[in-house]
Amino acid sequence: MSSTTTSPTRAAAVEVRGAHKWYGANRVLDGVDLTVQPGQVAVILGPSGSGKSTLLRAINHLEQLDVGHVSVNGELIGVRRHGERLKELGERAILAQRAGIGFVFQGFNLFPHLTALENIAAAPVATGRATREEARATALDLLARVGLADKADAYPRQLSGGQQQRVAIARALAQRPGLILFDEPTSALDPELVGEVLAVIRDLAGSGTTLIVVTHEIGFAREVADLVVFLDGGHIVEQGTPAEVLDNPQHPRTREFLSKVL
Amino acid sequence: MSERSLPAPTLPVADRPPVGVGAGATAPAPLSRQRVIPLRHPGRWIATAVVLVLVAQLAHGLVTNPFYQWDRFQYWFARPAILQGLVVTLEVTALSAVLGLAGGILLALARQSKNPILRAVSWTYIWLFRSVPLIVVLLILYNFSALYKTLSLGVPFGPGFVHFNESALATDLVVATVGLSLNEAAYAAEVVRAGILSVDQGQHEAAAALGLPKGYQFRRIVLPQALRAIVPAYVNQLIGLIKGTSLVFYVSLLDLFGEVQNMGSTYPTDVVPLLLVATGWYVVLTSVVSVVQFYVERHYARGALRTLPSTPLQKLRAGVRGLRERADRTHLGTVKA
Numbered sequence: 001m002s003s004t005t006t007s008p009t010r011a012a013a014v015e016v017r018g019a020h021k022w023y024g025a026n027r028v029l030d031g032v033d034l035t036v037q038p039g040q041v042a043v044i045l046g047p048s049g050s051g052k053s054t055l056l057r058a059i060n061h062l063e064q065l066d067v068g069h070v071s072v073n074g075e076l077i078g079v080r081r082h083g084e085r086l087k088e089l090g091e092r093a094i095l096a097q098r099a100g101i102g103f104v105f106q107g108f109n110l111f112p113h114l115t116a117l118e119n120i121a122a123a124p125v126a127t128g129r130a131t132r133e134e135a136r137a138t139a140l141d142l143l144a145r146v147g148l149a150d151k152a153d154a155y156p157r158q159l160s161g162g163q164q165q166r167v168a169i170a171r172a173l174a175q176r177p178g179l180i181l182f183d184e185p186t187s188a189l190d191p192e193l194v195g196e197v198l199a200v201i202r203d204l205a206g207s208g209t210t211l212i213v214v215t216h217e218i219g220f221a222r223e224v225a226d227l228v229v230f231l232d233g234g235h236i237v238e239q240g241t242p243a244e245v246l247d248n249p250q251h252p253r254t255r256e257f258l259s260k261v262l
Numbered sequence: 263m264s265e266r267s268l269p270a271p272t273l274p275v276a277d278r279p280p281v282g283v284g285a286g287a288t289a290p291a292p293l294s295r296q297r298v299i300p301l302r303h304p305g306r307w308i309a310t311a312v313v314l315v316l317v318a319q320l321a322h323g324l325v326t327n328p329f330y331q332w333d334r335f336q337y338w339f340a341r342p343a344i345l346q347g348l349v350v351t352l353e354v355t356a357l358s359a360v361l362g363l364a365g366g367i368l369l370a371l372a373r374q375s376k377n378p379i380l381r382a383v384s385w386t387y388i389w390l391f392r393s394v395p396l397i398v399v400l401l402i403l404y405n406f407s408a409l410y411k412t413l414s415l416g417v418p419f420g421p422g423f424v425h426f427n428e429s430a431l432a433t434d435l436v437v438a439t440v441g442l443s444l445n446e447a448a449y450a451a452e453v454v455r456a457g458i459l460s461v462d463q464g465q466h467e468a469a470a471a472l473g474l475p476k477g478y479q480f481r482r483i484v485l486p487q488a489l490r491a492i493v494p495a496y497v498n499q500l501i502g503l504i505k506g507t508s509l510v511f512y513v514s515l516l517d518l519f520g521e522v523q524n525m526g527s528t529y530p531t532d533v534v535p536l537l538l539v540a541t542g543w544y545v546v547l548t549s550v551v552s553v554v555q556f557y558v559e560r561h562y563a564r565g566a567l568r569t570l571p572s573t574p575l576q577k578l579r580a581g582v583r584g585l586r587e588r589a590d591r592t593h594l595g596t597v598k599a
Contacts (some may be wrong), residue, residue: 058470091476099473109468113486113565123472124484155565175472 366450
């Protein structure tokens with residue numbers, strides 16, 4: 001809790017320190033420490049109920065940690081330092097912090113009453129980052145980037161799951177985030193649509209944007225990840241490069257999990 | 263093109279002679295090329311006939327029974343006094359609908375709030391005004407000036423800053439509107455709350471994750487989706503309100519029903535046609551509201567349905583087109599045969 005939050009050199013993109021979270025008597029996060037460097041792609045693996053989603057949602061403060069803290073680019077998220085204590089931030093400040101962090105949901109959560117273009121252009125206008133025209137132009141660029149230039153005026157329900165998720169990624173990109181969090185982005189998709197979404201995420205990797213992806217796609221992790229984190233029972237069992245964690249796992253729990261998934 | 267490749271069924275299959283009977287009988291087409299004969303519903307035809315007879319009887323009675331005095335109905339329908347009453351009804355309805363909905367939204371938001379006091383106040387308000395009959399609310403308000411001579415805005419139990427002379431402020435229109443609005447807000451609150459609850463949790467999360475300002479989240483993300491559930495229920499409520507305004511007669515405001523009641527006591531022989539005049543106007547009002555409802559619902563269905571329901575005009579056009587196409591097809595069929 002002392003000197004790790006602000007490093008003298010370049011701040012880590014994401015730092016999680018001592019994260020604990022309970023749902024009633026159920027301990028979901030049990031002391032997670034995680035560091036992701038700027039521009040890195042981190043993949044979080046683990047069985048269901050291991051706390052992956054909770055950890056991811058804690059990073060943009062959709063979940064509040066009971067103990068521990070998160071900082072993004074050296075800035076504490078959802079709290080501020082008050083002497084030796086942490087104090088909760090106001091709603092407005094938290095929303096402002098979230099605007100700089102992209103989040104992609106398992107169930108897409110596009111706004112069904114807005115077209116693909118409006119979904120993407122809404123947030124930059126509402127948060128005052130762009131004028132209506134700028135946001136529109138950016139949205140069209142982003143739609144082209146995810147291969148959906150012709151779907152600008154389609155409503156989400158007129159799109160396939162893979163297309164919806166690509167629009168959702170474009171929506172996250174519209175805020176020009178330095179960090180994007182993906183919560184099982186392909187789990188709700190038909191097998192043949194998984195590839196098109198992973199292709200979009202692969203393009204983002206190496207663009208300088210930090211990505212943290214919770215997924216079960218081991219092949220994707222091996223190919224794209226700089227850092228693989230294996231989570232079980234609310235703490236990190238093992239982490240390292242894909243070669244270390246996926247090809248030569250040290251912990252028996254990791255081996256057991258990988259043998260089932262692969 | 264594909265339709266034409268199917269042979270037009272000239273005879274229902276059942277009427278065709280069985281294969282092999284009669285030398286000149288043409289053999290039916292192979293099963294794979296036949297259209298399925300639709301199931302007959304004789305019960306439906308009987309029910310239709312019974313209902314049509316009953317409706318005809320009712321219509322005949324309405325027209326021929328002298329008791330209805332349709333000439334008097336015609337006389338009264340657009341009398342200035344009745345139209346004045348209609349304007350009052352419209353005024354009271356419009357004001358109470360807007361104030362009631364605004365109050366309902368506030369109450370619904372308070373009910374959803376994290377503040378337990380706001381929640382409790384909202385719950386109690388809804389409980390109270392759904393429990394007390396509207397007529398009682400109106401009569402209490404009507405006698406309010408006897409309870410409180412002046413109304414003041416200021417520090418509770420302390421000095422007041424603004425004073426109102428209650429009896430000057432509380433005209434019959436104000437009393438009626440306030441009473442209806444108070445009542446309406448309690449019901450509207452539950453309608454709005456149901457609408458907000460119908461919006462998926464993921465929508466709130468997505469809005470929060472994008473960092474959208476709180477007010478924007480409600481106005482632009484949650485409310486438009488909630489309205490899909492709110493509109494049909496609130497129109498129901500609104501129609502109840504239109505008819506509920508007939509109670510304002512008891513606080514001496516002469517609305518449509520009040521005028522009818524008034525005229526009825528002056529011209530006792532015209533009571534039935536006068537009641538029919540009121541019925542006619544209330545039917546007109548609810549019909550207008552229902553038509554507006556169709557288009558409002560259609561507006562908020564954007565994105566929720568893959569294709570919007572067609573408007574009556576579009577349906578008419580499609581129907582005419584369908585008929586014309588069918589005529590063309592049968593024409594072609596006979597030419598071929």
